[in-house]
Amino acid sequence: MQQINGNFYKKSIISIDQFDVHDIEIAFSLADSYRKDLGKGTVFHDLEGKILTALFYEPSSRTFGSHIAAMQRLGGSTIPIQGVTFSSVSKGETLEDTIRVFASYSDVIALRHPDEGASEIASTYSPIPIINAGDGIGEHPTQALLDLFTIKSRLGRTDNISVAMVGDLKYGRTVHSLAKLLSLYKNITLHFVCPKTSPMPTDIVSLIAKRGVVTKTASSINDIINKVDVLYMTRVQKERMDLKLYESIKDLFILDAKLADQMKKKSVIMHPLPRIHEITKEVDDNPRAVYFTDQVKNGMFIRMALLKMVLTKR
Amino acid sequence: MQQINGNFYKKSIISIDQFDVHDIEIAFSLADSYRKDLGKGTVFHDLEGKILTALFYEPSSRTFGSHIAAMQRLGGSTIPIQGVTFSSVSKGETLEDTIRVFASYSDVIALRHPDEGASEIASTYSPIPIINAGDGIGEHPTQALLDLFTIKSRLGRTDNISVAMVGDLKYGRTVHSLAKLLSLYKNITLHFVCPKTSPMPTDIVSLIAKRGVVTKTASSINDIINKVDVLYMTRVQKERMDLKLYESIKDLFILDAKLADQMKKKSVIMHPLPRIHEITKEVDDNPRAVYFTDQVKNGMFIRMALLKMVLTKR
């Protein structure tokens, strides 16, 4: 996979590994300007006449909606394809063939697929950019970018940050991508708070350690709650494990209002959503909680930035 | 629930109870001007840059299509979410959380939900306006408005009207909303023609009686056919009752061509659709029949008006 080096035009966005600090700055700067301008009521025409296919092989109304909103906010149009499995694919068509068809209709494809690596395969067959909107337990690069953008917007920095990642770290693709993304910055500490059966994968741990990230493990939120700048909660993904394991761990790592109050004044509580019960409802009103506000909105702004970058020359 | 008092900007539209006669006049006047201008081929840009999420928890291609058409006719865009139950929600997300997410992407949400009261709950969590597109056996305010708009357009008045409501009046939310809406006007008579097992709910009957509506019951269409200005037929909603009850009543209240011919010259035959067999096909060509023409078109114009009102300052 090639690195992007500031020039995203006509490139696919498959993995967070493609981005260096300079690339990220370009995306964040653009997302920030869209955020400001939309707040003022600006109507954008940047991508007028362009078409995004949102090609979703598994349901995800949130990520689906975010990409569609991003394209439409920029004046572009969308071909919404959900449940593609019921259609051509059920007649036996391969992913490659489907990609080539939609590449003929549109200018960019946001692909959601249950299989790890599907986006990279798609990008090798596609004459137009693919944006990975999640492929199995693989990558979710746009989520990692919106997470870091939110952190930067709230804390005012991307260096010198202590982050706790809580929940199922083995199957949670968002924490994998975010850990790798954070490892590009200086003086990062990651606290892994997870069931022993669901640790952060060792290849990610060694990679980020090599890049200078300090990694620690903790067995409860309590142990790290007053130390961190970012508390990144995740859902235990029922659909990715057997029921017995799920039942045994689902209640272990829950954030309630009392715990949240022990956090540093200037810190943030994040979650990639959907939130089930790992964050109690009272926490929603905590000023540190950004999961329903900044994170979701920033997701749209980051995707606007990425669409703009892959579809237009700088 | 607050009343609207002529200023709809940033307000949710949950129940017909929010509207007074003045509010209705504003909506009708706007709908009427859209109807005229679209007839002339006008291309509207009123809501350019704005996004409607059509968030449908139960299927309703008609109401779904009507809201999407209304938004697009005004130059706006849409995020089409049907079968949301298969997605985030199947991962256990609450309605409140889903609403907060789509409120971050869009400027207004049209919500269809199987549970009575869902729209009001949604509106308390949403920073953007919710338009109730039907919630269970609860309200369907936009349908009631389009019905009254159709009556006014055809008869030229909203006072001095005699209406027969025919069919399953217990579970038919459209007749509930319409009865309440009509009760705001003078000299209204309602004839309820329904199975004994499916009467108009008593709380609605007492409310509208208090407001001066004369209510009568009849056991067949025959008894009232030559007296009324409006014959409002409804479907017996199979999915809302047990099969035995359904079979026993489904054929009791059917309008055929012979009956239709006995109506006053200047009168209208209405139906919220889908029509099954409670109106026979020959009636479709009766000049009084407005269910496939005026009602459906007016639905789009009323929704254009409401979208315009909640999204822009007067």
Add this chain to the structure above:
Amino acid sequence: MQQINGNFYKKSIISIDQFDVHDIEIAFSLADSYRKDLGKGTVFHDLEGKILTALFYEPSSRTFGSHIAAMQRLGGSTIPIQGVTFSSVSKGETLEDTIRVFASYSDVIALRHPDEGASEIASTYSPIPIINAGDGIGEHPTQALLDLFTIKSRLGRTDNISVAMVGDLKYGRTVHSLAKLLSLYKNITLHFVCPKTSPMPTDIVSLIAKRGVVTKTASSINDIINKVDVLYMTRVQKERMDLKLYESIKDLFILDAKLADQMKKKSVIMHPLPRIHEITKEVDDNPRAVYFTDQVKNGMFIRMALLKMVLTKR
């Protein structure tokens, strides 16, 4: 069914039988200009303010996406209705009633339906144009037009062409429509290469023979591979026959790289897609293969042309 005679405005497009050579020239000329202009980056506003309903009673993400792309490329909007069977229709609504509803919201309807003849029925009830996007084993006129447009673009002519049609010719609606379309031109030879159980229907064979087409049959691709200008491969449609028949014929007519190399230098390999295994993957890189490139793109351009013609006066 009336013929079109060059004036498509407000006409439904139901069958390839409506088109004569002059009509086809008009459509091709428009498609060609859209192809050139889009290649230059032109943003079109031809159908701004217009709405297409894509009303699909059976899944077909490809044809669905093609119509939506075509409408949006011209600046129009779309109401995407897939799986309409789960909605009003499941409440018992007829096709006629559903058509009348969506005709009130939109300016044109692209209809996909499992039943032969559904589009013609729909057009008799619809006040707006219907475009047949496939109805059962009936017609698929837009596919035939894009196929011929592709042949013309590649070979530079529509007369003096030898075409092999390979696969299940009994149930393949695309080859039915294409055979009839080709019969309008001079000096056409058609080779039918198919299982004995799935021949080209005799009514089509006699019709095109009467018009001067030379028809031949062959029992293998091998027999005709070096003679034809066009090799039109089709999928054996599993869903349209019993499993036993399917298993017995599915591997009989397969094109591989070695066979493809025996074709004339200036010839084309076509397929309506989805391709299963009747064309092996290596053939995709053969310069004669146009199924993933020209055909799919041309489908969008032809649909742009047709939408433009039915929605605007010349």
